[in-house]
Amino acid sequence: MGNQGVLDSCFFLARGSSSVHTSPDLGPRTSSYKVDSKPSYFINNAEVMTPDIMASNGIIHMVNRVLYTPYITSPFMEFLQKQGNLGISKELWYLLIQEPKYAPYPAQPIYSTIFVVSDSGWTSIPAAQMTRLKENVTLLASILSYHYFPNQLIYREWLSVKPKLNVYAGFPSKPQSASSVQPSELNPAQFYKSDDGSILISSGNTEAKLEDKSFIIQKAIIHIINKPLAFIYETREDILNRINPNLLSLCRSDKTCNSLLTSSSDITIFSPNTAAMQNLNKLSLADKAVYLKYLFLSMKLYLNEMTSGRLLSIDTLEGAIRFRTMDQTTFVEGRLPKQGYVASRIIGANQLATNGIVHLIDGIPGLPYETVQQYVARIPNLNLYYNTGYIQSMTVGEPYTFLVPTNQAMTNMDNDSSVGKKLLDVKLRREFVFRRNTYPLDLIIQDLDTQKVYSVATANYAFTREEIRLDVKGTNSDKEGLFTYQGQESRITSLSGPYQFTNGLLYVVDKILYSKSDLEATLCTVSACV
Structure with missing residues (x-):
């Protein structure tokens, strides 16, 4: 068989830190973190199950998968051409390389990881926005740069050892030289596994889910994702009109809320799900106005900024909103004057708008909807008492x-x-x-x-x-x-x-x-x- 289809270099992952480290010649060598005293090692995407089996004429490492890479000789653009579901990505990358200063990136002078959007991901974008993207090479370059991770080979299999990796995206100023690639000129991103087992990439304040299969090609790893990263084109009103027109209507009918909604400042919106909106709709206009203050905030607040030590005031009430994370789930907890907290779970985070951010929640912060008995009955850690x-x-x-x-x-x-x-x-x-x-x-x-x-x-x-x-x-x-x-x-x-x-x-x-x-x-x- 010869060596065609087999990468000619090895990479090792040991338990110890959560970052992907780059080297001047081949991209990442190691990524490690500490779980116990026993390290784990990877050769590319294969985990070493039994290391260091000594033989009279060498050493054998037993791995958990065949290191077979049939696309190892395929350049990036040629790989896109061969795939049946990446035609729009091929078109966009081809448009980009017509501008000479962007041509080196898809040519792969250094090892990289590239997240490529499937055709179905692109077709979910409104036609007018796709036209705008294709006609503006500067915008196109900005968007695609958040899909490009230079001097880093990032394998999905590594997440079995470390569920979250810190990585970096962007077009480096000197794309021909791996030694010149510095994290300081790139944008931080995260590659991680969610609670439901999905693998996601978070880049450009957006996130996308990986499809089931990834590919090792010439000097690169390709991950197929379900939607583009960093392409933000909706206003906060557009998002609300799409996901919760009821909430948008309520805000517009309230003088204070509408003033915030129509302001030029970035704002944060917590959009309740259907069941929670039913509870909100039962209230009087005066009570609705109170809770709208907890759903529309005069700041831009990302999920990772919702830490347990962060307290927000509503009117004169200190700590009216706080945040809690349990089992990798974030809760928004709100309380009214002379009342206790009511928690709402974030079920969809970081829907970015051009003028703010929207998070989906399953309740109304501060508005109780169940009895003490109902709550205690559904919490496993309280069942002996119940x-x-x-x-x-x-x-x-x-x-x-x-x-x-x-x-x-x-x-x-x-x-x-x-x-x-x-x-x-x-x-x-x-x-x-x-x-x-x-x-x-x-x-x-x-x-x-x-x-x-x-x-x-x-x-x-x-x-x-x-x-x-x-x-x-x-x-x-x-x-x-x-x-x-x-x-x-x-x-x-x-x-x-x-x-x-x-x-x-x-x-x-x-x-x-x-x-x-x-x-x-x-x-x-x-x-x-x-």
């Missing part, structure tokens, strides 16, 4: 503020065989303890005074006049509350709550307040019990 049936019984006298223990907190109490387990095993005693961790009032730590010590009536108050001590310290955006009962302590923080529901508030806690005296305590001491 399975006791206590919270389902607490409907008379609503609203309540619940300190809901995690599964670990419940397990810790159950493991306390001398006290905790005995209390949990007896329904009356168990519910007596749980009522100590339930309060018949709206307990919002953000609104409590750090200069005071509070005596908080528990849900046992009607039976035993029980109150417990609450000390609050910290600042408005970072407060901590410490409940104390017979030497036991339980903490709540403004960073983790409270969460608002249609029938109360909730904090998740890792400690249940109980004591040995609960084993013999009289469960009702008021005259009505006699």
Whole structure:
């Protein structure tokens, strides 16, 4: 067979960092990150499964795939010509190389990775915008530069070891020299695997999904993607009119919202899905105006800027909006004055407009839509508490503020065989303890005074006049509350709550307040019990 179709160089991926490193002659040599003490190595796109098998006349490395590359001798433009679904990309790259200064890039003088848009990806673009792209070589070069990753060979298989790689896109000023390619003259991008297993490239503040197969060609790796990168042509009004005309109409009918929408500044829009819009539509005009302030923000906010430490004010309310990331999902959490937070999940991020950015969400920040019981029932980490049936019984006298223990907190109490387990095993005693961790009032730590010590009536108050001590310290955006009962302590923080529901508030806690005296305590001491 000879060596046709086989790359003549090897690349290694070890566990240690998340960047693709370039070399002056062949593009990336290594990409590594630390998971455990055992490194992983790749030869091109093949992972070394058993390294360093010594033979009398050499060394053998066992890999997990055949290093067969039938397109290894195909130049980039010739490869595009041979593919049946890349005709529009071929046309656009051909238009680009008519301008001499752009001709070296597709000629591949150095090793590179190129993301090529499928025909179906291009045909999703309006015809007028495609005409504009074809007639403006400067615009075309700008767009295609975000698809071109010079001096980097980026294999999709590497993501099995490191799910996110930092890479760089752009047309370098000296395309003939690999040693002259510097990240500082390129645009940062990310190559990563999503939670659903899809492989994506994020470049030019946009992202695209890779199709199932990639190709190794002459001096390059080709990934086929489902839509173009960095081609932004819609206004924020265009995007809303396409995905949520109802929200666009509501904003235009509100004086404050319409003023922001028609301003010349970039703005951020959180566009609720259909179910959430139904909840918004049920409100009065005055209430709609309140929540529109949480959906239209006077700034341009990308997903990666929605960090847990970032707090946004609405009118005079500090921390009215905050962000939380769990299991690689970002939530927008909003609260109204004297209320707790209501979270909305971002289900579609970074739809860029020429004058802003739109994110799709599955709720209305600050607008409660479910009960405490419904929420606790669907959170796996709270199911031990839910399975006791206590919270389902607490409907008379609503609203309540619940300190809901995690599964670990419940397990810790159950493991306390001398006290905790005995209390949990007896329904009356168990519910007596749980009522100590339930309060018949709206307990919002953000609104409590750090200069005071509070005596908080528990849900046992009607039976035993029980109150417990609450000390609050910290600042408005970072407060901590410490409940104390017979030497036991339980903490709540403004960073983790409270969460608002249609029938109360909730904090998740890792400690249940109980004591040995609960084993013999009289469960009702008021005259009505006699």
